[in-house]
């Protein structure tokens with residue numbers, strides 16, 4: 001793994017938020033800097049592995065599904081995560097959950113344990129998509145990830161400072 005100049009520069013930072021802001025299947029980091037512009041750290045190289053983003057929409061539970069526990073089974077890989085808000089100092093990461101899936105071409109089993117106690121199980125779900133799941137209705141929207149932009153278009157600016165890159 002190699003990191004770009006965004007991780008090499010010395011600066012005093014406080015808040016960190018993580019999200020797939022360009023919805024291409026990999027995660028970016030936004031960092032607030034003391035007395036400076038925020039930084040956006042993003043991948044320059046497209047990760048060839050599969051992944052999924054899951055957005056929960058509560059109906060009986062709270063609207064964002066905060067507190068829901070998800071279990072994602074793909075082949076021999078089983079992962080868990082919880083929908084949560086907050087995180088770093090004065091920061092909140094994306095409420096959508098990101099799961100890396102390696103070379104998987106499908107999610108065999110997806111279990112949602114909603115805060116109100118209900119459990120839903122979804123089988124054979126697609127990868128490389130944002131799946132919006134509403135409590136009691138299953139997947140209400142599936143959006144394929146965007147392809148990685150051409151290299152020339154990858155330089156972004158966050159505030160007045162150039163975005164930094166992270167390469168894996």
Ligand SMILES: [Ca+2]
Pocket residue numbers: 019020021022023024025026027028
């Ligand atoms: Ca991304």
